[in-house]
Amino acid sequence: MRQAIFLVTVLLLLGCSDTQLVDYWKSPDIDAYSPGKVLVIGLTSDQVARQEFENQLKKELELRGAEVERSLDFSDFELTTDQITEKQINSLEDKLLNEGFDTILLTRVVGVEDKVVYRREYKDYDEAYRSFRDDYLRHQRVLYNPEYRSEYTVYHVETVMYCICPTKDRALIWKGYVDIIDPKLKEAKKTIKRYVNLVIVAMEELSLVNPQLEPLNQQ
Numbered sequence: 277m278r279q280a281i282f283l284v285t286v287l288l289l290l291g292c293s294d295t296q297l298v299d300y301w302k303s304p305d306i307d308a309y310s311p312g313k314v315l316v317i318g319l320t321s322d323q324v325a326r327q328e329f330e331n332q333l334k335k336e337l338e339l340r341g342a343e344v345e346r347s348l349d350f351s352d353f354e355l356t357t358d359q360i361t362e363k364q365i366n367s368l369e370d371k372l373l374n375e376g377f378d379t380i381l382l383t384r385v386v387g388v389e390d391k392v393v394y395r396r397e398y399k400d401y402d403e404a405y406r407s408f409r410d411d412y413l414r415h416q417r418v419l420y421n422p423e424y425r426s427e428y429t430v431y432h433v434e435t436v437m438y439c440i441c442p443t444k445d446r447a448l449i450w451k452g453y454v455d456i457i458d459p460k461l462k463e464a465k466k467t468i469k470r471y472v473n474l475v476i477v478a479m480e481e482l483s484l485v486n487p488q489l490e491p492l493n494q495q
Contacts, residue, residue, distance in 0.1 A: 294457040295470040297478055301451045308483035309439070309449055311337070311379035315372060317347040319384040328465055329383065332472045340476075340486040342379075373442055379449075380438040383475075387432035428458035435475050437484065450484050 314337055318329040330346040337344045372380070437450040452475060459467045479485045 295474055296455050297452060297474055298455050299453040302482055303449050306449055310486055311342045313343040313377045314379040314381055315345055315377055317382045328468050332469055336472055336476045339488050341489055369440055372440055378441045383435045385431055386434045389430045391428050391430055393426050431456040452478055
């Protein structure tokens with residue numbers, strides 16, 4: 277019930293959008309969390325999208341009092357086509373701990389789905405046709421009406437928050453599942469901004485990041 281209320285709250289805050297939080301998981305062992313130093317990772321080979329995403333997430337987290345470093349600027353974290361070994365990952369985590377990091381935010385695309393939608397008149401929904409003639413004449417518009425059928429793509433994206441605190445087990449804190457519906461290449465920055473805003477609002481609602489700091493009064 278609590279999860280349903282939370283999802284409704286997020287939708288009301290953000291309004292209708294092509295970027296939608298569809299599900300989430302939060303550790304039952306954590307009531308609230310305040311990240312101190314965060315490494316943000318956009319796990320993609322698209323360097324332009326990675327830079328834009330990490331920039332925007334860094335900005336929003338800094339507005340909430342966190343110290344943030346992008347994976348792009350972290351010399352020990354370079355995305356390559358070579359597989360990283362478990363030993364290398366352990367070494368990376370140790371280095372993060374030694375440099376005072378307590379949180380990792382990792383975002384990745386976990387699936388892509390092509391959708392086809394056929395327009396349906398609600399007034400016809402439960403109507404039964406007594407003959408083939410009536411049925412065919414009513415629905416033949418599928419042959420000549422381009423608006424009857426539409427195609428779009430849905431990207432299933434996941435953002436995960438991990439704690440690497442030295443006094444606790446390195447554990448999963450939160451995981452959010454977001455669908456980006458039919459993103460347009462020319463609007464990539466806007467889509468990324470909506471995604472980042474959605475994730476930040478979701479984490480704020482669950483007390484996993486601090487509220488935005490009040491701006492200093494201008495003299």
